[in-house]
Amino acid sequence: MATSNGSQTHNSRTESLAVAHRLLHIEADAVKALESRVDEAFSRALDLLISVTGRVIVTGMGKSGHIGRKISATLASTGTPSAFLHPTEAAHGDLGMVTRQDGVIVISKSGATAEILNLIPYFKLLSVPVIGLLGNCSSPIGEKCDTCLDVSVVEEGCPLDLAPTASTTATLAMGDALAVALLTEKKFRPEDFAFLHPGGALGRRLNLRxxxxxxxxxxxxxxxxxxxxxxxxxxxxxxxxxxxxxxxxxxxxxxxxxxxxxxxxxxxxxxxxxxxxxxxxxxxxxxxxxxxxxxxxxxxxxxxxxxxxxxxxxxxxxxxxxxxxxxxxxxxxx
Incomplete structure (x- = not known):
């Protein structure tokens, strides 16, 4: 009986590892597909972000929101002032953090997230540029953006095709691409990075003279x-x-x-x-x-x-x- 249980455990683990390998291949393919999407829309997004004299506000719901927080943090640490705006909290007063000097990046896999759609009219009233990182650029949100970066994926890595995996990875990668392109445009130097990272071991190393x-x-x-x-x-x-x-x-x-x-x-x-x-x-x-x-x-x-x-x-x-x-x-x- 013990041998049977051991065999079942082994077979189950083999299947789990195969699923893990498959997910990594799917996510790698999703990121690879983004290379051809660094195009005119991407260049337009760069132009809009460079023109921003305030902060880049990033917003998204659910898992897209978590990815948005990371993108915002990367922008801030590489010379582009940024902040994350939770869509629900925005509707209850936090919208006041957005000014006419800012730009906005909205993230949505479907391109139809209601909380995001409700915010766009206010962004338009402020005349701030709106950039979409969307899984569907031909969507209600996509139609209202000044430019849209396509982060759609063929499939998710989740075997149930439910949990966002490849789509969040692709979105994060596109956000990173924007951040590093911006730091290049701004001639961001190692000295600048060190200035923004004064604390801890990293700060000590980067500020060493x-x-x-x-x-x-x-x-x-x-x-x-x-x-x-x-x-x-x-x-x-x-x-x-x-x-x-x-x-x-x-x-x-x-x-x-x-x-x-x-x-x-x-x-x-x-x-x-x-x-x-x-x-x-x-x-x-x-x-x-x-x-x-x-x-x-x-x-x-x-x-x-x-x-x-x-x-x-x-x-x-x-x-x-x-x-x-x-x-x-x-x-x-x-």
Whole structure:
């Protein structure tokens, strides 16, 4: 009897796992289908949202409301002021949070949600743009929107075809697409993201500055302009940062020489017998200020394929150096 129960449990679990796999395929297909819908309507939605000088108000009922809250939160955290408006509460006074400077995103799978339909005349009276994330753009709500983004799906992942699954995933993905397109349009920077996330471990990591982790004083690999190549290589080896900074008597950076520069010089067959640090240094290397965010320093290194950055003060004097390993140890990755 125990074997029979065990077999039944195994068969039931196999069926459950198959349903789970099927759902993930359905949701993945639903998101994939959205790619072709980033079209003129999407561009129109971007134009409308960029023109908003107030907040982007997001509204939806039920599961659409939960997705709306997430979309609103994503917009707010990426530089587009936003707030969620519950349709039912809106009819009992919360409509006052919408101003003529705002824009509205309405979410509805059917495109006929009564609570949303009842609000649209008030949005029109305020002359605010209304963007629909709808499962049916040829619907009562769709007809009243300034532009409609089609988030319809072929089927839900729920085996009963009742609980919204693929449709909510598609709506959330389209909302994310709007948010990241907006942050791109607005030239939103890592520094801006850090400013909006000051709390907790994330805030600490994103607001970390180069001056907090850079090597200073005796840890800086530095040589004078007249140093021999032997002295340059010894300094690079001793400080273990893969570079030597060439610094003049005033403390200003004249250039930098890295282990990569050394390898390339040997490959070219250069003779270092009489060369000095000043002769081999790379002039005007990429550098940062002490207050530069670590996220920005990582971006510079990745963009220019370099592993060390001199740190200069306002007078262009060398005050530190930072290595890619230091940045990664800080816990910030891209």
């Amino acid at each position: 180069v001056e907090e982790i850079m090597h200073t004083g005796a840890e800086i690999p530095a040589v004078p302009p007249g140093a021999s190549m032997k002295e340059v290589i010894v300094e690079m080896t001793r400080k273990r940062l893969g570079a030597a900074c060439v610094v003049n008597n005033a403390g200003c950076l004249e250039g930098i020489f890295t282990d990569g520069d050394l390898r390339r010089a040997f490959e070219r067959g250069e003779n270092f017998s009489s060369a000095t640090a000043s002769h081999v240094a790379i002039r005007q290397p990429k550098a940062v200020e002490p207050a530069t965010l670590v996220t920005r320093a990582i971006n510079i290194m990745e963009t220019y394929n370099i592993f060390v950055l001199p740190v200069l003060d306002a007078d262009k004097k060398l005050v530190g150096i930072v290595h890619m390993h230091d940045l990664l140890k800080s816990g910030i990755g891209r």
